Amino acid sequence: MRRIASWVRPVNAMMSPALARAANDPDRAFERLLRRAERAAGADASGDEAFTEDFRGLLRRFADVGTISYLGWTATTAELQMRLENRLRIRRRIAEAPAIADEPIDRPIVVVGLPRTATTLAHKVIAAPEGNRAPLMWEFRATDRADVDPGLRRKRLKQAQRVSSAVKYVAPVWQTIHPNSAETPEECVLALPHGLHWLTRFRLPGYREWLAERDFTPDYAYLKEFLQVLQHGDRPRRWVLKSPFHMYNLGALMRVFPDATIMWTHRDPQTVMGSWCSLVETGMAMCNRSYDPRQIGSDWLQTLSWMVDQGRDQRLQVPPERMVDVSYHQLTADPYGQLPKIFERLGLEWTPREEGNLESVLARPGMRRNHEYSLARYGLDPDMVEEAFGDYGRMVTTMR
Secondary structure, eight states, rough: OOOOTTTTHHHHTTHHHHHHHHTTHHHHHHHHHHHHHHHHHOOOOOOOOHHHHHHHHHHHHTTOOOOOOOOHHHHHHHHHHHHHHHHHHHHHHHHGGGGGGGOOOOOOEEESSSSTSSHHHHHHHHHHTTTEOOOOOOOOOHHOTTOHHHHHHHHHHHHHHHHHHHHHHTTTTTOOOOOTTTTTBBOOOGGGSGGGGGGGGGGTTTTTHHHHOOOOHHHHHHHHHHHHHHHHTTTEEEEEOOOOOGGGGGGHHHSSSSTOOOEEEEEEHHHHHHHHHHHHHHHHHBSOOOOHHHHHHHHHHHHHHHHHHHHHHHHHHHHHHGGEEEEEHHHHHHHHHHHHHHHHHHTTTOHHHHHHHHHHHHHHSSSSSSOOOTGGGGGOOOOHHHHHHHHHHHHHHOOO
């Protein structure tokens, strides 16, 4: 499987001197992107030093990656700038209209589970009812009030679509593995500054350990502000959020959203590992000059099994009536039979409109996975996976 376009390696080689200059002084690079973010947002970063300094530390980690490519550095620093700009814009909007902080974010539904466990299917269908709402990809890039000028909204949407479309020129296979567009619901890791999602691009020694010690409550408070800004100027909705990486932060999530309902999809880790490593390999190929597939397998076997352990421990903080467990195998084998039951448990009504939406979602490209992957490519075998995940795999089997 060709992971990246043939032109990527020559461009990375040609631009290696520029990469060396930028990565050699990450603090200078950070100051430049912070200044650009301030100008674009029309706000300054004073008073938000904890947020910006954590991002400075993250850029230093990227600069230490010995295999980072020019395109990997350029794309990732551009995303850091976008995230900083968005943070400043959200702070500015709340300062201009303090009533935004009173916007109710009631009873959100949060879809979690290991990656590649039909969370995308569930997210799209659950977000579709009239009273529900999921953040769209372009809104993570340019968050603003619901009553923002329509012309500015269209401009930002087009900018986000150009970014989304550009990915296929770097990695044509990406639309097969993780199809998306500027106007599709997206994972809210884009509103969380730190998390395991950065490890899908680079190996960052010590970063997972840093995350394990981090109090994510302020990060989820920022996610709430993000939703409040999006909602202001519109009627309140029941927000539907989604990310596998909420799994190890259920405690912080419930502190900020105490009336949330968590929907956890479960799938055999043996299948998850091969599929997820394939996705990560594509991310690594886009951002690095070289990588080791076996290292990807080793790293993510530890990481995903740790996520499950954290999630199973922290779910004890969720009231049982607001914890909805779903079998991937049952859901994908019989979506028309299973989703009405899931809707009922979530306090939602299943109507002919929802059934029609499910039909549309299932018909979209990419909902039927067809990319190739194997455990052996990543240095793994079934015994290793079973040992790492312990009795979780057996629990999933009993849910079929």
